[in-house]
């Protein structure tokens with residue numbers, strides 16, 4: 001189960017509190033110490049943890065809460081609310097263009113789940129909105145990526161535009177967009193190249209593609225299992241590209257939760273979707289409040 005380690009640690013910290021008839025400032029301090037450790041162990045960004053703990057402490061301390069009714073329950077609620085705020089408060093919907101097509105550019109490091117996510121999201125829109133997406137294969141450095149997109153497209157009955165690996169991505173995108181206009185596709189997804197790490201060549205290429213495509217969304221896929229590194233990666237991409245959101249993949253394998261809790265705070269960018277498995281249907285809208293409840297168990 002996702003976040004099981006964090007859930008266990010946090011509920012232990014809270015249980016200490018609920019066992020008491022009344023909650024003193026000292027009890028609260030001890031609980032906050034536990035919460036701080038739980039978050040650090042979950043690989044949440046250090047500054048995010050500091051801010052989180054300070055906010056909870058400020059909202060929870062004082063006579064109103066500690067000497068009021070059910071102080072322990074109130075502290076749990078404050079923690080729950082703060083988790084929600086840290087993850088962005090509200091679900092942020094996909095940006096849509098007033099006229100077709102809505103163009104969604106997907107970026108991310110190699111192996112983060114970019115190609116899989118393109119297929120998942122296109123499939124979601126096809127099912128939910130009867131959409132007619134076109135997928136553009138613009139990752140020319142990894143021939144397997146084009147094949148992978150072709151296979152996914154065939155399975156899901158979604159057309160894929162590709163020109164192999166010999167044409168540069170800018171030209172592929174130009175021609176792909178012309179194709180989409182001709183076919184009146186309502187969504188266009190651009191699957192871009194990834195690298196093992198951020199480098200200038202990759203960023204320049206992504207900037208060039210973005211300039212040609214003028215996307216409505218630039219979604220970054222990051223692997224939840226990389227913890228706060230996912231947030232650092234997002235920060236790096238964000239410095240070069242106008243990211244509109246993040247897709248957090250592989251949440252199904254993440255026992256810690258550091259990525260989910262750090263990304264919004266570190267980058268200011270909303271997590272829009274989460275990948276929770278390898279199947280095309282394993283993609284969900286990210287709701288900060290539901291995620292907070294899930295984390296608290």
Ligand code: GDP
Nearest residue numbers: 110111112113114115116249250275276277278
């Ligand atoms: P790309 O290099 O960023 O395009 O990454 P891929 O889309 O090829 O994905 C890399 C691997 O991660 C593949 O084996 C995917 O099946 C897997 N993957 C992607 N998203 C998820 C997810 O949400 N959960 C799990 N368990 N695996 C995923």
